[in-house]
Amino acid sequence: MPALDAAALTQLRGLFPALNRTAPSGELAAYLDGPGGTQVPESVIEAISDYLRNSNSNIEGEFDLTIATDELLALSRAYGGSFVGGDAGCIAFGQNMTTLNFSLIAAFGRTLKRGDEIVTTALDHDSNVAPWLLLAQDLxxxxxxxxxxxxxxxxxxxxxxxxxxxxKVVAFTLASNAVGTLTPAREIARMAHEVGALAWVDAVAFAAHRRIDVVNIGCDVLLCSPYKFFGPHLGMAWVRRDLAETWPANRVRPAGITPPGHRFETGTLAHEALAGFVAAIDYLAALGAGDTLDSQLDSAYQVIEQQEHFLAERFLAGIARVPGVRLVGPRTAESAGRVGTFGLVVEGGGSARLARALGERGIYTWNGSFYAQGVLEHLGIDLDEGLLRAGVVHYNTVADIDRFLRVLTELHADAH
Incomplete structure (x- = not known):
């Protein structure tokens, strides 16, 4: 059963201006591109605009606009802490997850010595693989x-x-950005800690779908991207406090060292994006119920998980009957095994052709490798060809899925 009835889903979708976009066919556009970045509610757009109109300033000054910006940064860290279930002072923001991860890895790298070992996985986005490979070359x-x-x-x-x-590190993802596979994060973190290694987590493809809890996972570093969960383009990390306080970070000499997460923030942040981030967390919290932000987010993600499970079941039942494509990854909608990100192998190639044809009909998907090089190499698929990828988040509808499946079937028939 869906968590949102038709009236509630219609009301929710009305908060997202992009979801009112009409395709050339006259139908509403079907946004199945969520794994590449979700749409944002009007409140996020307004928060960004309002900051630029009314509060735009640098930090640590002695007048009202700069004081308001200081307060925004503090609120952003508090919201970031609640979002990941960790210490707000250990939140760091950056241009994006990849840039922030390079910065954190460079800092941690100064504590390593020749011969130390790093473990990565073939399931990961390259942003949690390539930085380690480059560090290994240097050290x-x-x-x-x-x-x-x-x-x-x-x-x-x-x-x-x-x-x-x-x-010294086990670097792994919580969810595959290419095929939706979930990982047993607590078990992996436990195995890492048993040999004295850090658990270094990429939560980018997970954060829109499941509640993050760094304490429950037992990780030491976690990174995510607000633009993947209804916010603006931005990167965010949480670092265990003792590490955040002691790693030799790249920073200019006059920069402050508190809170500890700030040590990894180089230069002036995108304050307007932080305003949008706060609004995105408020949007998520409003999906739930409770007296605190933490309890509201707990409740909201129960709604999200139930709604997406309903949509995933619909997708998986339908895709099995579509000729010319083959699902790779978990074939069940069970929430312990996957999120609603679906990787499809196109018979005879042509993932770009199919994505283009779908786009012309107002159905937005992705094609390519999605920087998930290890997954494609495991499947024996050329990186240039890649997969066709569709994904669902809680604002998607049964109509989106059914239309995707119908058009995909029609395109296969036209090609044969």
Missing amino acids: GLVVHTVGLKEDLTLDLDDLASKLSSRT
Whole structure:
């Protein structure tokens, strides 16, 4: 059963201006592009505009606009802490997740020595792989890659075989951005800690779909991107306090060192984006119920998970009957195994052609590798060809899915 009835979903969709876009066919556009970045509610747009109109200033001055900006930064950290379930002082913001991850890895790298080992996975976006490979080249480190099983879940036996007393980090994703696979995060973090390594988590493809809780996961570093959960383009990280306070960060000499997350923020932040981030968290909180932001977010993600599970079941039941494409990754909608991101292999190639044809009919999907190089290599698929990717978030509808499946079937018939 969906968590949102027809009236509630219509009201919710009315908060998103983009969802009113009409395709050339006369139908509303179907936004199945969520894995690449979600749409934003009007409140996020207004918050960004309002900041630029009424509060635009740099920080740490002695007049009202700069004081308001200081307060916005403090509120953003508080909201970031609530969003990930961790210490607000350990939140760092940056241009995007990839840039922020390079910065954090560079700081941590100063604590490593030649011969230390890093473990990454074949399930990950390259933003949590390539920075480690480059660091290894510079410092003489060893990087191991955890392989995948046939169903595109992580091979934990392979992970265990690659851990040792020399392992310093296990870097892994919470959810595949290409095929939706979830990872057993607590188990991976436990295995990392047993050999004295850090658990370094990419939550970008997870954050729109499931509640993040860094304490429950037991991770040491976690990164995500607000533009993947109804906010603006921005990167956010949480770093365990003792690490955030002691890593030798790249920073200019006069810059402050408190709160500890600020140590990894170079230059002036995009304050207007932070205003949009706060509005995005408020939007999510309003989906739930409770007396505190934390409890509201807990409740909201129960709604989101139930709604997306309903949509995922619809998608998976339908895609099995569409000729010319093959689903890769988990084939069940069970919430323990996947989020609503679906990777499709196109028979005979042509993922770009199909994505283009769908787009011309107002159905927005993605095609390519999505920087998930390890997944495509495991599947034996050329990076240039890649997959066709569709995804659902809680604002999607049954009509979006049914139209995608119908048009995909028609396009296959036209091509044959």
